[in-house]
């Protein structure tokens with residue numbers, strides 16, 4: 001409240017605000033932590049993954065106990081955040097954000113924050129944000145480099161103004177090939193969190209009109225002016241109001257998880273699955289462990305994690321066809 005651009009009214013606005021955070025890994029950890037400490041009143045966290053030991057190098061909300069408990073990231077994050085600020089309302093949703101569910105997750109949100117690790121979800125967020133006229137803040141990191149841009153629909157350039165399409169697979173470095181240096185995550189997410197605080201507190205005039213690119217190892221920050229980009233390009237999203245990711249015409253529900261040697265398979269139209277019944281079915285196949293959020297088993301060379309919505313993460317391969325085979329073999333079609 002003592003920081004003049006915020007003041008008491010700005011702080012009240014934060015308390016009355018609601019944020020949808022898509023992804024709660026590295027960037028998402030810093031975003032959630034910063035916003036809940038800043039007093040943001042409502043935070044809905046949607047994340048599809050569970051914790052692994054190697055996450056702890058950069059995913060600062062989590063610890064070894066969370067990994068040992070086999071918790072989904074959204075659930076572990078919610079517990080930590082409630083311990084940090086018991087007044088904040090934090091919803092945890094263990095799910096993959098897709099065209100079928102993003103509308104429901106957006107309900108009541110004032111803005112969206114990008115804590116994802118993939119362009120498919122970012123283009124979906126971009127479609128949904130522009131269509132529903134909600135601000136969002138893009139962020140991404142690889143190696144020691146990261147970038148962020150703030151999108152105010154109808155006013156500033158959107159992600160598709162900047163890049164018509166996601167980079168083709170194999171043309172850019174991935175977590176597997178380049179790793180991620182811990183400090184870049186904190187820097188990029190801190191830029192994102194500050195943009196969120198400006199938007200939510202009622203200081204939209206203060207948002208950045210640049211794409212910010214940080215090269216941490218070389219200690220360099222570059223600001224690319226994007227203030228005229230929206231008018232300069234013929235963006236299908238901004239100018240023609242086309243939303244192919246939101247309408248399910250683009251994107252799939254299958255994803256090779258970055259840096260994990262694992263594939264996610266999901267089935268948005270499927271009914272809830274009984275993990276108890278699945279545990280019985282797998283009796284004798286391999287070692288099965290489960291908690292209230294997920295079931296995990298090891299069979300052949302695969303470590304398979306299954307969620308109640310039927311979604312599974314198949315570890316031990318980055319080949320989608322092979323992952324589908326393993327799913328069919330052990331879980332069924």
Ligand SMILES: [Zn+2]
Pocket residue numbers: 157158159160161162235236237238239
């Ligand atoms: Zn655009």
